[in-house]
Amino acid sequence: MRLLVTGGLGFIGSNFILHTLNTYEDLSIVNLDLITYAGNFENLKEAEAFGSRYKFIRGDIADRKLVSEIVSTIPDAVVNFAAESHVDRSILDASAFLKTNIIGTQVLMDCCRDRKISRFVQISTDEVYGSLGPSDPPFTEANDLKPNSPYSASKASADLLARAYFKTFGMDVVITRCSNNYGPLQFPEKLIPLMITNAIQDKELPLYGDGMNVRDWIHVLDHCRAIDMVLRKGKSGEIYNIGGSCEYPNIDIVRLILSKLQKPFSLINYVQDRPGHDRRYAINANKLTDELGWTPSINFEDGIDQTIKWYIENEPWWRRIKTGEYLTYYEKWYGGLRT
Ligand code: NAD
Ligand code: TYD
Numbered sequence: 001m002r003l004l005v006t007g008g009l010g011f012i013g014s015n016f017i018l019h020t021l022n023t024y025e026d027l028s029i030v031n032l033d034l035i036t037y038a039g040n041f042e043n044l045k046e047a048e049a050f051g052s053r054y055k056f057i058r059g060d061i062a063d064r065k066l067v068s069e070i071v072s073t074i075p076d077a078v079v080n081f082a083a084e085s086h087v088d089r090s091i092l093d094a095s096a097f098l099k100t101n102i103i104g105t106q107v108l109m110d111c112c113r114d115r116k117i118s119r120f121v122q123i124s125t126d127e128v129y130g131s132l133g134p135s136d137p138p139f140t141e142a143n144d145l146k147p148n149s150p151y152s153a154s155k156a157s158a159d160l161l162a163r164a165y166f167k168t169f170g171m172d173v174v175i176t177r178c179s180n181n182y183g184p185l186q187f188p189e190k191l192i193p194l195m196i197t198n199a200i201q202d203k204e205l206p207l208y209g210d211g212m213n214v215r216d217w218i219h220v221l222d223h224c225r226a227i228d229m230v231l232r233k234g235k236s237g238e239i240y241n242i243g244g245s246c247e248y249p250n251i252d253i254v255r256l257i258l259s260k261l262q263k264p265f266s267l268i269n270y271v272q273d274r275p276g277h278d279r280r281y282a283i284n285a286n287k288l289t290d291e292l293g294w295t296p297s298i299n300f301e302d303g304i305d306q307t308i309k310w311y312i313e314n315e316p317w318w319r320r321i322k323t324g325e326y327l328t329y330y331e332k333w334y335g336g337l338r339t
Helices: 013-024 040-055 064-073 087-092 095-114 150-169 192-202 219-235 250-262 286-292 300-313 315-323 326-333
Strands: 002-006 029-032 053-060 075-079 119-125 173-178 180-182 205-208 216-221 238-244 248-251 268-271
Touching: 002 013, 013 029, 013 040, 029 040, 029 250, 040 053, 040 326, 064 095, 064 180, 075 095, 075 219, 087 095, 087 150, 095 119, 095 150, 119 150, 119 219, 150 173, 150 180, 173 219, 173 268, 180 192, 180 219, 180 300, 192 205, 192 250, 192 315, 205 250, 216 219, 216 300, 216 326, 219 286, 238 286, 248 250, 250 268, 250 300, 300 315, 315 326
Parallel strands: 002 029, 002 075, 029 053, 075 119, 119 173, 173 238, 180 216, 205 268
Antiparallel strands: 216 248
C-alpha cells in the first residue's frame, strides 16, 4: 500500500507513521506537512531509516496545485491528520483553523475525488459532539454535532464536508472521532506534556477554572492502531468513535503527575477558565469494537508511567521546543525549503 499521510510531523501523525512503517513491510508513506509551529522535523528523524519507504514533502494541504500533483502520482489511500489542533489558539485567532481544517480538507478531498483515490480517512475528534453533563451517557456516533470552540467547529465542518463528499460524489470516505490522546511526542502546550515538563522544571502548573473538567484519555498508540484498522477494514461512509473509556477530571491528572515526579501540589496554580470550556467528554467506542474488533491495549496507569518516563528521557526534545530551537532543524537537516 502507498499511503499519503498529511500532518505527519505532528503528535499523532508521527506516531502513526512510525507504527505503521514498523508493522507493514509492504507499506510506503509520503508525509505532506506544512511544518507549522506544531510540526517538528525531529519527530520523524527515525523514519529516514526506512529509506525509499518514507518520503517527506513540505507543503500545505490547501495548496491545490501541489496536492493535485502529489495525489496524481502517489497514493492508494490518504489519512488526513493535518490540522490546527489547539483549542486555546483557536480562541485567540480562528483564521488558520478555518483555512487548514475546513478549506484544506476540501482541497484534499477534491483532489482525491478527481483522482479516484480508493480510501480517504478523515481524522476527527470527539470535541465535535460538544460537552456532556455529569450523568450523560458517553457520545455515540449518533449524537448531534454541537461544537463549542472555533477548533471543534472547524473540525465539525470538515466532518460534514466529508459526509457530503461520500453522499454527493460517492467518494470512499471514513471518519474517526477520538478522545484526548497522550503519549510520546505530544507538543508541550497540551495538558499532559505541559504539566509533566513544567513539573520537571519546577514551574507552576496552570489549571483552568475549578480543575473539574473531565477528559477521556487514550494512549496515542491505541489511537494509531484504531486508525489503521479503520483504514483497512472500515466501511465506506461510516463514522467510528475511538476512546479509552478512561475519564478523569483534570485535577486528578495533574496531582497524579506531580506525585509520580515527587513534586509538591503547591505547584498547582488555579488560573482563569478557558472561555466556553467544555465540561466533560466521554466516548462510546462500541461500534469500533463490535464491527472491527478493536480494543485499547494500554491501560492509563501503565501509559502515563511510560509517558512520564519518555519526557524524562527525552528532555532535550521538549527543551528545544520550549526554547524555539526545534524550528531550525528542518533547514539544518533537509537543506532548504521545497518550492
Ligand atoms: P498536532 O498539532 O500535533 O499536529 C498537526 C500537524 O499538522 C503538524 O505537523 C502541522 O505542521 C501540520 N499542519 C498544520 N496545518 C497544515 C497544513 N495546512 N498543511 C499540512 N500540514 C499542516 O496535532 P495532533 O494532536 O497530532 O492531531 C492530529 C489530528 O488528530 C488533528 O486533525 C486533530 O484534530 C485530531 N485529534 C487530535 C486529538 C488529540 O488529543 N491530540 C484527539 C482527537 C483527534
Ligand atoms: P487540552 O490538552 O488543551 O485538550 P482539549 O481542550 O482539546 O481537551 O486540555 C485538556 C484539558 O485540560 C481541558 O479541560 C483544558 C485543561 N487545561 C488546563 O487546565 N490547563 C492548561 O494549561 C491546558 C493546556 C489545558
